[in-house]
Amino acid sequence: xxxxxxxxxxxxxxxxVVTNDDLSQLMDxxxxxxKERTGISQRHISSGENTSDLATKVGEKLLAQSGWSxxxxxxxxxxxxxxxxxxxxxxxxxxxxxxxxxxxxxDLSAACSGFVYALTVAGSMLQSPQFNKAMVIGSExxxxxxxxxxxxxxxxxxxxxxxxxxxxxxxxxYLGQDLTTFGKMNDKIVAxxxxxxSDFPHEITGLTPFKMDGRSVYKFSTHEVTESIKRAVEDAQxxxxxxxxxxxxxxxxxxxxxxxxxxxxxxxxxxxxxxQYGNTSAASEPILLADCIEKGVIKRGDTLxxxxxxxxxTVGTIIIKY
Ligand code: ACO
Numbered sequence: 121x122x123x124x125x126x127x128x129x130x131x132x133x134x135x136x137v138v139t140n141d142d143l144s145q146l147m148d149x150x151x152x153x154x155k156e157r158t159g160i161s162q163r164h165i166s167s168g169e170n171t172s173d174l175a176t177k178v179g180e181k182l183l184a185q186s187g188w189s190x191x192x193x194x195x196x197x198x199x200x201x202x203x204x205x206x207x208x209x210x211x212x213x214x215x216x217x218x219x220x221x222x223x224x225x226x227d228l229s230a231a232c233s234g235f236v237y238a239l240t241v242a243g244s245m246l247q248s249p250q251f252n253k254a255m256v257i258g259s260e261x262x263x264x265x266x267x268x269x270x271x272x273x274x275x276x277x278x279x280x281x282x283x284x285x286x287x288x289x290x291x292x293x294y295l296g297q298d299l300t301t302f303g304k305m306n307d308k309i310v311a312x313x314x315x316x317x318s319d320f321p322h323e324i325t326g327l328t329p330f331k332m333d334g335r336s337v338y339k340f341s342t343h344e345v346t347e348s349i350k351r352a353v354e355d356a357q358x359x360x361x362x363x364x365x366x367x368x369x370x371x372x373x374x375x376x377x378x379x380x381x382x383x384x385x386x387x388x389x390x391x392x393x394x395x396q397y398g399n400t401s402a403a404s405e406p407i408l409l410a411d412c413i414e415k416g417v418i419k420r421g422d423t424l425x426x427x428x429x430x431x432x433x434t435v436g437t438i439i440i441k442y
Pocket of ligand 1: 148149150153154157158231232271272273275309334335337338341371372375399401429430431
């Protein structure tokens with residue numbers, strides 16, 4: 121088989137909702153500032169559930185929805201920048217909990233581009249006869265790495281997970297892609313940095329919290345996401361007008377508006393749910409996809425451009441038929 125398609129989509133968010141007003145009790149911020157600058161009204165925040173817990177919930181939903189047994193799954197990739205641990209991978213924990221004993225499982229680290237990067241990796245692997253069915257999940261508990269004293273980043277993020285099941289096919293569902301990495305800008309978004317002292321034996325040090333140069337990332341995103349979508353559409357040999365929905369990483373409603381303008385595409389083609397979830401990094405596109413499918417906004421046969429951008433810095437777009 122030389123192509124693949126999405127058969128099922130599911131998402132899960134922790135029950136606890138934290139509003140902008142709740143945050144203004146913790147730090148010097150306001151509902152007005154957050155809404156106006158980002159479009160965010162609330163976010164879900166985990167109470168005790170780790171990244172693998174959220175991802176496992178999504179995996180269970182996907183299996184229940186599809187009727188696949190855990191043993192049918194050949195591959196599990198979890199895209200995350202907030203894994204439970206260095207090792208085991210979050211994907212290995214999910215594989216064990218689901219009882220997907222035949223599945224190869226590993227994590228993929230590309231921050232907010234993680235879901236698109238993981239889809240392209242899974243898609244490539246599905247071209248090998250060894251793999252027929254894959255599970256790709258974006259899962260994040262960013263609340264454990266955010267500095268809750270830094271209002272410039274704390275108000276932006278939320279916790280959640282979303283995922284898809286993919287199956288190999290000969291029909292043309294996957295159409296094209298663009299993945300680009302800008303490693304020279306690696307210092308613009310950093311989290312979980314470790315340090316190594318010069319003496320030996322080394323002390324085990326803690327991880328650094330999330331830090332972002334918001335203005336640089338804003339400029340980067342509006343320009344590079346636009347260019348990545350253009351390159352992916354060209355790779356797919358279609359026109360921008362043939363894309364029914366642009367499912368963009370939900371980092372900031374203003375970035376999405378800017379990208380729509382630059383692509384000269386109607387804003388109605390850019391679904392948004394950042395108001396409900398905040399920025400959930402690798403989970404934001406599958407959560408949005410699940411919402412749109414549930415509401416009937418995205419239907420079978422629609423052409424989608426999924427685009428992610430973030431830490432690395434990275435950007436990625438994939439063009440598929442749903
Ligand atoms: N509440 C109130 N005031 C605030 C807050 C807050 N939460 N945060 C910052 N401010 C203040 C600043 O101190 C500044 O005050 P000053 O003018 O007196 O210095 C003022 O608001 C403006 O701050 P800016 O940083 O210029 O605000 P901006 O309009 O750029 O918005 C934001 C900041 C929302 C972070 C924006 O830059 C952005 O969205 N950047 C892109 C983020 C992104 O796309 N990330 C994606 C990747 S994330 C990942 O990969 C995990």
